[in-house]
Amino acid sequence: MIELVASFLMFIGSVFVFSAALGLLRMPDPISRLQTGTKATTLGAGLILSGLAVLHPERAVQYVLIIAFVFISNPISSHALARAGLKTGRTEGDVPEGERPEERAQ
Amino acid sequence: MTALPVSTVLMVTGFGLVLLGYSAILIHRNILKMVIGFSLVDSGIAIIVVALGYVQGGTAPILDADTTAATVFVDPINAALAVTAIVIGFAVTAITLAYAIRLYRLHGTLNVDAFTESRE
Amino acid sequence: MSALHLHPLGIYLFGLGGGFLLPILYQVGKRWLHAGFVVAMLGMTLCAVVPALSVLQSGETIEITTAGALPPVSINLRFGPWEAAVSASATLAAAMLAISFWQTIRTKYVPLLLFLIATMGVNGLIQTRDLFNLFVFLEILSVGTYGLLALSTSRAGVQAAFKYITATMVASALVLLGAVLLYKATGHLNIDLLIEAAPPLAAPIAGTALAMVLAGFLIEMKPYPAGGWGLDVYETAPPPLAAFLSVVGSAGLIFALGKLLPLYDQALGLLTVGAALTFLASNLAGLRQQNVFRLLGYSSIGQMALLLIALAVLTDIGANEVAPYVLFGLFVNHLLAKAGLFCLAGALRARRVDQPLSLAAKPALALLLGVFVVAIAGLPPFPGFWAKWELILQLAEAQRPVLIGVILIGSLFEAAYLFRWFFRALGPAEKSESEEADDALTLQDVLPPVGFAIFLAIGGAAGAMASGALTISTVLPLLAGAALLLAEPLPGRIKAVAMLAIVAAGSLLLPRPEGIAGLFGPVLLAGGLVIAFAGMAWPGPRRGHYPWVAVLLLSIQSLLAAPTGLAFYTAWEFVTLASAFLIARREAARGEALRFLIFSLAAAFCLMAGFAMIAADAGTRSIYAIIALGSGDGLGVALLVTGFLIKAAAIGVHVWQPGAYAEATDDVTALLSAVVSKAAIFGLLLTGYLVLRSQMEVEFGRTLAWIGMATTIAGALLALRQAETKRLLAYSSMSQLGYIVTAIGLMGHLGWVTALYLVASHMLVKGILFLAVAGVAHRTGSSLLADAGGLLRAMPVTAAMVAVALLSMSGLPPLMGFGSKWLLLAAMMEKGWAELAIAGAIATFLGLWYMVRLFTALFLGPPAAGGARGEASPALLLPQVLLVGGILVLSFFPKLLMEPVSAAIDPEFAATLVWQGQSLETIYGLWDPTPMMLSALVAVAVLTLLWWTAVRDRRVVPTARAALVSASPLPPALMPPLAITFWRGVTAGTNRVADTVRRIYTGNAQTYVLLTLLYFLAVAVALPLIPAR
Amino acid sequence: MTGRTVHLGLSALALAGLAFAFSRLVGAHVEPTALGQLAAGYIRLSPEELSVPNVVTGILLAYRSFDTLGEVAVLYMVAASLGPLLQPMDNPVASETPRLSENAGEIIHSGHFALLPLIGVFGAYVILFGHLSAGGGFQGGAIIATGIEFYMIARVASAINVKAFSALESGVGVLFVAVGVFGLVFAGGFLDPRFLPAGELGHFVSGGAIPLVSLLLGIKVAAELSVVLERFRG
Amino acid sequence: MLDIFIIVICAAILLGGVLAVVLSDVLMASVSAGAAGLFASLAFLLLGAPDVAMAEAAIGSGLGIFIFLYALKKAGYPGKSDR
Incomplete structure (x- = not known):
């Protein structure tokens, strides 16, 4: 039962992380990429770590600590990145013509 | 699964990284790219060192509660050497970068071909 | 462990502890920083030197373990005799370099701590016995160097540092990979265990690993063609830092390589080839180098390569007994001399090789620079000389003639570029007074070079002692020179007297030679003293003159008495150096002095190689034992003869002589021509003895005789074309020496008696002529024949002296020249060499012609415009009178000379010649001299008649005189300057090759990285291919 | 540009040669199934002699601590050299981009209060438990240095007191050497950590002086790396 | 299972290396090199060398x-590329 729960949590987490990776690849400009990258990985990593905590309850405290760390550091670092991009004026997309989602939709 | 042992795969990677590093050093004229090449070489060497110390099915050479007589460890010497090599590599990279900055300040360029004042 | 007991581990405690402490002390106060550095440096030096002394004394190795565990588990250090010697000298050198570095680094703590830790790193490289630890210490040295290179802030300096870093990073990556792969292949990191395991070179992992380690260390030593980055650093770094890298750093590197050498038993050949290439290429490239520090860099790389050659070869041939002596000799020579050179060049602000530094006006500095240059060039009395001699002899024993050639040719190049710099540096600098004032040297500038020079002298003495050459014959000339050097502040004439007294007294202390050497000895001593007396005619202080004359005259005596090849060669080199420095005293003569020195060194190297081969063949190094055995080594004899012929100015290799004789001070020229040239003749006679005992007598004799005769004729023809008195006499000297060579080539009793007779005659005649000409030049202010004339009335005594010399030399009866020419022709006819005799007659005629020309031009005809203001000074005349006395005595009592000569030569011929038991009178009796006598008399009569008629007819005299003075014996088209063209071509060719060799160093960091990688690949390919010996 | 062509051609040759040499190495490599004698010895000795279960730490901080000392010296030399190297030069051609003076923003600034203690604790843990679990002075020191870097990012305008840091690393370096000398005087040799009691295997207070050495090393490495970073930032 | 991980990680390392060499933008190249190092530390972790992994992740x-980024800033980035 515990294993089932743990596996489920980790699977969902993996899906989020995977979608984050996909987003990084497909999003048109840095800001959007950061957006997907940060949010989805934060949640994904949290879920995977919770799954692990369920699986190894004796080390649950450490996992919780790690989750806390991820939850603080991820937003801060992506904020820093976004800010740096804004300051240096690098918010324009660099996805080639014809590859952008909005173009694809047409 | 695959026929290749894990350490061989890692060695190929390490040597590949060393080669990539040297190709960056030899081909790019930008000295910063050369320094990146050197740091790739350093990483590659660290990988090779660890790969050479790997023992089939080995675990970290840290004795703990579940260590039994049957436990196989990887070579601790290689790990120790790799740590030393990484630290030294970082130190040397730092000083190389400092020289790159110095060169840029003096010449306003990073092109290696501009740095040939003494020769023959 | 008591606190007072100094232990090598203290090097690391002081190095690291001191290094770590310096920033704190810096924050406390600058004075504390300085005190901390001094204490740490001193502590390190003491911890290296004091235990080293006890280790060397007891021969017991100090083993240092760390971490309280035994070697394979922990890292251990070894402080055996080898480590002790190298560690101690390297640390000591570093400490001395710190003094000259002090001005640059004292204000900042960073360079101070880097210097400390880098020095410690060198000690670690030397002492550690763990391969990976070796890598760590290599990195300590490298990173320390990188940091210290921050001191060079010029553009080129920063560029050089970057190149240095990139190349050494490749090298250390190779060492690291190699070490780890070796651990993988063998399971050991401990060097002793690795050597025991003897990983095979052909195995894929171990072999590649070994190639990596080897290539890594070789690249660190800046081999050709992968060493350009090192040169850039030598060129641009602050001189003391360059010195540190060149000597202290290299010491650690080569020692590290040396201790890994047992792993490369199979690859010694590869190492030798690589090092030989580096040695040759870097010395060749040095020839074209204009930047002083880059030049020293080339020399430095060359010296390390030489050390590597010696290391590999001596290991290969198993010469374990002499290996420490040779290796340490070469090492310490390079260490001290190169460090001194870098420091001194830095203190003098030398930049370009052709930039004069006014050193002639600063004798102490000139002496210092001279000491270092002489030491680096591998000349006595410094440690490198003794080591190189032994190395060459070992190589000859091991039958490695090619390697001998490489080493000697490379050394010749090195000597050439170093002495070129030295002679240039003597010249007066074009500087304003204020600039001169800026260049004032501080104590820190001077102290280290002086220290290095003192250590060099001590090392030289130790080397001489170890090689058994520390005899009175070697030491006395130097002591005499040193004593006179101390007397330099005294007035010139007092020094002249002191010099004569010292030489005379010193010669009594020297061992008395026997046989023909016993004849040469007194003759050359007496002649030398008489001619040297003429120095009184120069009233000035003549700084640097008298010490060298003393060394010259006493060394000739040592040379004659030398029992072994080494003693002979040492004295020979002293003679060479003394002559060169005497010539170089005149500013205008320095170019000629350089040429003289290069040819002399080439000759000396031929002698060294030749003797080495013969000694190897004979199995003994005693000259007389070798002669008694009669070695059969043809190449060796050929080399010996070549060497002596170069010094005898034989045709083709005479080009050094006229200029040197013409440009040197007059009394020096007289000494060179009359006395010094006889050393070569003595050597030829010794070789002749050797040949007599072997089986190649006839061909040898014929060749030698013809070379001699060609020299005689060519010399006479050239003398006839000269417009300057000294040059005319110089060619005459060449011509006369040719006679002597011909006489030796006769290889018979009569020929040799003649040769010795000619030696005495030539000495007397040339002494007179050069001094007489000097007197004329003093009075008229010109040495051109065209500017003189009609001096008969103004300088009657000189004219009489010249007349006697003329008669004697040109072979006219009744003076001794006649007797000698007579004997020579007799000997030729006796051999049946009629063509030679005819050539000799022609040569005699030519000789008469140019002598008459000289006499006419100087003394006859109308007085020249400048005119003479009286007779030459008594100081010049007195020696001439004495020499004329000698001529007269020997002319009228030839037995005085002939009998001892015969007696000295007879025993040598007793076994081989038919002359056994026949006295000289009998020989005279065997051949009828009447036709010769008659024709000579007729010739004299005709000439006298011609002269008389010419004198009587006042109209004819000026025309005849003018015709005689300006006459050319042959149209210029028939006398092309073949020799000069040839040697110019050789020089140009060498320069072209040198330029090609240098072109690979493009100055581009990428090129250098590429070259280092290719170097590794070459090593990796070649390493397993070298077959087992 | 024939010179460039030659260079590229030879570079290709060199790389091909290296690739060939490396492929031979890889080809000859056989993954071992057991440890070599020396390595097995360490696995046995480290717990027995030193009471250190992490054999890598045992090697780094005891058996091969001479290497470690050298390595520290290398890092130290680099940290010291960067000062003069990165100082503004007298004769520059290129001008510097001025250092940003504004702050890094509210979020980062607040975030560093939350994160720094975490990083610090983690670093300290890695340093102090290096003898028991993975980690040690180097790694922990580096982690702390990352935290300091974070501090630098969060407080752009603030300068790290390089003087204090270099004094710290110097002092700790001297202590390191002193610990080595203690080993020489009170135990088996230079850098022998057993002058303190070995303790019980697996306990925090065990391994002789190894935790102490680890601590010193951690502080020293952290200080050195911080100095390096600050030099580059400044 | 370990094999697949290792192969994927190694591919990632090499990809990072290739990008570091190929990318003309120095910033991108240095970040790629760092990524290669990060993946290498993952490989170390899997191969029983956690100590090395920590050192590589933190230092390498x-x-x-970081020092690359600082150096880039000092060296006038973004400047002209070398190509």
């Missing part, structure tokens, strides 16, 4: 990238 890729 972590601080390494």
Whole structure:
């Protein structure tokens, strides 16, 4: 039962992380990429770590600590990145013509 | 699964990284790219060192509660050497970068071909 | 462990502890920083030197373990005799370099701590016995160097540092990979265990690993063609830092390589080839180098390569007994001399090789620079000389003639570029007074070079002692020179007297030679003293003159008495150096002095190689034992003869002589021509003895005789074309020496008696002529024949002296020249060499012609415009009178000379010649001299008649005189300057090759990285291919 | 540009040669199934002699601590050299981009209060438990240095007191050497950590002086790396 | 299972290396090199060398990238590329 729960949590987490990776690849400009990258990985990593905590309850405290760390550091670092991009004026997309989602939709 | 042992795969990677590093050093004229090449070489060497110390099915050479007589460890010497090599590599990279900055300040360029004042 | 007991581990405690402490002390106060550095440096030096002394004394190795565990588990250090010697000298050198570095680094703590830790790193490289630890210490040295290179802030300096870093990073990556792969292949990191395991070179992992380690260390030593980055650093770094890298750093590197050498038993050949290439290429490239520090860099790389050659070869041939002596000799020579050179060049602000530094006006500095240059060039009395001699002899024993050639040719190049710099540096600098004032040297500038020079002298003495050459014959000339050097502040004439007294007294202390050497000895001593007396005619202080004359005259005596090849060669080199420095005293003569020195060194190297081969063949190094055995080594004899012929100015290799004789001070020229040239003749006679005992007598004799005769004729023809008195006499000297060579080539009793007779005659005649000409030049202010004339009335005594010399030399009866020419022709006819005799007659005629020309031009005809203001000074005349006395005595009592000569030569011929038991009178009796006598008399009569008629007819005299003075014996088209063209071509060719060799160093960091990688690949390919010996 | 062509051609040759040499190495490599004698010895000795279960730490901080000392010296030399190297030069051609003076923003600034203690604790843990679990002075020191870097990012305008840091690393370096000398005087040799009691295997207070050495090393490495970073930032 | 991980990680390392060499933008190249180092530390972790993994992650890729970034700033980035 515990294993089932743990596996489920980790699977969902993996899906989020995977979608984050996909987003990084497909999003048109840095800001959007950061957006997907940060949010989805934060949640994904949290879920995977919770799954692990369920699986190894004796080390649950450490996992919780790690989750806390991820939850603080991820937003801060992506904020820093976004800010740096804004300051240096690098918010324009660099996805080639014809590859952008909005173009694809047409 | 695959026929290749894990350490061989890692060695190929390490040597590949060393080669990539040297190709960056030899081909790019930008000295910063050369320094990146050197740091790739350093990483590659660290990988090779660890790969050479790997023992089939080995675990970290840290004795703990579940260590039994049957436990196989990887070579601790290689790990120790790799740590030393990484630290030294970082130190040397730092000083190389400092020289790159110095060169840029003096010449306003990073092109290696501009740095040939003494020769023959 | 008591606190007072100094232990090598203290090097690391002081190095690291001191290094770590310096920033704190810096924050406390600058004075504390300085005190901390001094204490740490001193502590390190003491911890290296004091235990080293006890280790060397007891021969017991100090083993240092760390971490309280035994070697394979922990890292251990070894402080055996080898480590002790190298560690101690390297640390000591570093400490001395710190003094000259002090001005640059004292204000900042960073360079101070880097210097400390880098020095410690060198000690670690030397002492550690763990391969990976070796890598760590290599990195300590490298990173320390990188940091210290921050001191060079010029553009080129920063560029050089970057190149240095990139190349050494490749090298250390190779060492690291190699070490780890070796651990993988063998399971050991401990060097002793690795050597025991003897990983095979052909195995894929171990072999590649070994190639990596080897290539890594070789690249660190800046081999050709992968060493350009090192040169850039030598060129641009602050001189003391360059010195540190060149000597202290290299010491650690080569020692590290040396201790890994047992792993490369199979690859010694590869190492030798690589090092030989580096040695040759870097010395060749040095020839074209204009930047002083880059030049020293080339020399430095060359010296390390030489050390590597010696290391590999001596290991290969198993010469374990002499290996420490040779290796340490070469090492310490390079260490001290190169460090001194870098420091001194830095203190003098030398930049370009052709930039004069006014050193002639600063004798102490000139002496210092001279000491270092002489030491680096591998000349006595410094440690490198003794080591190189032994190395060459070992190589000859091991039958490695090619390697001998490489080493000697490379050394010749090195000597050439170093002495070129030295002679240039003597010249007066074009500087304003204020600039001169800026260049004032501080104590820190001077102290280290002086220290290095003192250590060099001590090392030289130790080397001489170890090689058994520390005899009175070697030491006395130097002591005499040193004593006179101390007397330099005294007035010139007092020094002249002191010099004569010292030489005379010193010669009594020297061992008395026997046989023909016993004849040469007194003759050359007496002649030398008489001619040297003429120095009184120069009233000035003549700084640097008298010490060298003393060394010259006493060394000739040592040379004659030398029992072994080494003693002979040492004295020979002293003679060479003394002559060169005497010539170089005149500013205008320095170019000629350089040429003289290069040819002399080439000759000396031929002698060294030749003797080495013969000694190897004979199995003994005693000259007389070798002669008694009669070695059969043809190449060796050929080399010996070549060497002596170069010094005898034989045709083709005479080009050094006229200029040197013409440009040197007059009394020096007289000494060179009359006395010094006889050393070569003595050597030829010794070789002749050797040949007599072997089986190649006839061909040898014929060749030698013809070379001699060609020299005689060519010399006479050239003398006839000269417009300057000294040059005319110089060619005459060449011509006369040719006679002597011909006489030796006769290889018979009569020929040799003649040769010795000619030696005495030539000495007397040339002494007179050069001094007489000097007197004329003093009075008229010109040495051109065209500017003189009609001096008969103004300088009657000189004219009489010249007349006697003329008669004697040109072979006219009744003076001794006649007797000698007579004997020579007799000997030729006796051999049946009629063509030679005819050539000799022609040569005699030519000789008469140019002598008459000289006499006419100087003394006859109308007085020249400048005119003479009286007779030459008594100081010049007195020696001439004495020499004329000698001529007269020997002319009228030839037995005085002939009998001892015969007696000295007879025993040598007793076994081989038919002359056994026949006295000289009998020989005279065997051949009828009447036709010769008659024709000579007729010739004299005709000439006298011609002269008389010419004198009587006042109209004819000026025309005849003018015709005689300006006459050319042959149209210029028939006398092309073949020799000069040839040697110019050789020089140009060498320069072209040198330029090609240098072109690979493009100055581009990428090129250098590429070259280092290719170097590794070459090593990796070649390493397993070298077959087992 | 024939010179460039030659260079590229030879570079290709060199790389091909290296690739060939490396492929031979890889080809000859056989993954071992057991440890070599020396390595097995360490696995046995480290717990027995030193009471250190992490054999890598045992090697780094005891058996091969001479290497470690050298390595520290290398890092130290680099940290010291960067000062003069990165100082503004007298004769520059290129001008510097001025250092940003504004702050890094509210979020980062607040975030560093939350994160720094975490990083610090983690670093300290890695340093102090290096003898028991993975980690040690180097790694922990580096982690702390990352935290300091974070501090630098969060407080752009603030300068790290390089003087204090270099004094710290110097002092700790001297202590390191002193610990080595203690080993020489009170135990088996230079850098022998057993002058303190070995303790019980697996306990925090065990391994002789190894935790102490680890601590010193951690502080020293952290200080050195911080100095390096600050030099580059400044 | 370990094999697949290792192969994927190694591919990632090499990809990072290739990008570091190929990318003309120095910033991108240095970040790629750092990524290669990060993946290498993952490989170390899997192969029983956690000590090395920590050192590589913290020093080799972590601080390494930082000093590169600082150096880039000092060297006038973004400047002209060398191509």
